[in-house]
Amino acid sequence: MLRLARIVLAVTTFAFTAPAFAQLQDENANDFTEKLEIGISTDEIAITSDFRGADLTIFGAVDGFDPNLLAQGKYNIIVSLEGPKDNATVRKKERVFGIWVNTSSMTFELVPESYSLSSTRDIETIAPPGEMGNMGIGVDHMRLVPLGFVGDGSNLGEFRNAFRRIRETSGVYERDPGGVQFISSSLFKASVRLPANVPNGVHVVRAYLFRDGTFVAAKALPLRVVKTGVEQVITQTAHEQPFFYGLFAVLLAVITGWGASLLFRKD
Numbered sequence: 001m002l003r004l005a006r007i008v009l010a011v012t013t014f015a016f017t018a019p020a021f022a023q024l025q026d027e028n029a030n031d032f033t034e035k036l037e038i039g040i041s042t043d044e045i046a047i048t049s050d051f052r053g054a055d056l057t058i059f060g061a062v063d064g065f066d067p068n069l070l071a072q073g074k075y076n077i078i079v080s081l082e083g084p085k086d087n088a089t090v091r092k093k094e095r096v097f098g099i100w101v102n103t104s105s106m107t108f109e110l111v112p113e114s115y116s117l118s119s120t121r122d123i124e125t126i127a128p129p130g131e132m133g134n135m136g137i138g139v140d141h142m143r144l145v146p147l148g149f150v151g152d153g154s155n156l157g158e159f160r161n162a163f164r165r166i167r168e169t170s171g172v173y174e175r176d177p178g179g180v181q182f183i184s185s186s187l188f189k190a191s192v193r194l195p196a197n198v199p200n201g202v203h204v205v206r207a208y209l210f211r212d213g214t215f216v217a218a219k220a221l222p223l224r225v226v227k228t229g230v231e232q233v234i235t236q237t238a239h240e241q242p243f244f245y246g247l248f249a250v251l252l253a254v255i256t257g258w259g260a261s262l263l264f265r266k267d
Contacts, residue, residue, distance in 0.1 A: 032216045034062055034065050034217060038060040040058050045194070056191070057190070058190045060187070074212040079208075080192070081115070081116040081192040082114075082204045087108065087110060087147060088113075089106070090105060109146070113201075115142070118178075120178070127213045135215070174195070176193070179191050205222075
C-alpha cells in the first residue's frame with residue numbers, strides 16, 4: 001500500500017508540474033520560433049535484483065531553429081531525470097565525551113530521491129546562475145526548503161551543502177556536462193544515468209532549450225521504474241503484510257543460526 005501511495009503521489013505531482021511546463025512553453029511561444037520535442041524508447045523500466053545501473057537515452061529535436069545561431073553554437077540543451085520526491089533528513093554528528101553522536105538535524109521537504117543531469121556543456125556557462133536558480137535546474141540550484149524550520153538560518157547553508165555532498169557521493173545525484181550532443185542540425189541525444197539504487201516510482205524526464213543564454217522552451221515526460229522478480233515479491237510483502245514478513249525473517253534467522261551452529265560445531 002505504501003508503494004502504491006507513493007506512485008499515486010508521484011503521478012499527481014507530475015500531473016501538476018506538467019501543465020506548468022506547458023504553460024511556461026506557451027508563454028515563450030510568442031517570443032521564440034523554436035519548438036522542442038523529446039522522446040524515450042520506453043515509459044517503464046523493470047529493475048531486477050542484479051541491476052547495477054544503466055544509462056537512459058533520450059532523443060529530441062529542435063524545430064524552427066536559426067541555422068546561423070546553430071552554427072555559432074548558440075543553442076544549448078539540458079536534460080534531467082528526476083526521481084520521486086520525499087522528505088530527506090540530514091544529521092550533524094559531533095564528538096561528545098569521545099563518542100560521535102547526532103547533535104542536530106534538518107529535514108528538507110520533498111526533494112528528489114535521485115537526480116541525473118546532462119547538458120551540452122557546463123550549465124553555469126549556459127545561462128546566468130540566477131536564472132538556473134529560479135528554474136531549479138541542477139544540483140547546486142535545487143530548491144531545498146527546510147520542513148518546519150525555526151531558527152536564525154545561520155546553519156542552513158551548511159546543511160544544504162551536506163545534503164548535496166551526501167547525495168552525490170552515494171551516486172544518486174549525478175551530473176554530466178557534455179552528456180547531450182547534437183547528432184544532426186536539429187536532432188540531439190542525451191544520456192542520463194539510472195543509479196544501481198534507483199528508487200521505485202514515477203520519474204520525470206525534463207528537457208530545456210536555451211538560445212544564447214535565454215530560456216526558450218521545456219518538455220517533460222514520465223518514466224515509471226518498477227522492481228520485478230523475487231525482489232519485488234519481498235518488497236510487496238514487507239509493505240503489504242509486515243507481520244508475516246517479520247515472522248518469516250525471524251524464522252529464517254533462527255534456522256540460519258541453528259544450521260551454522262551444526263556446521264561449525266566442535267565435537
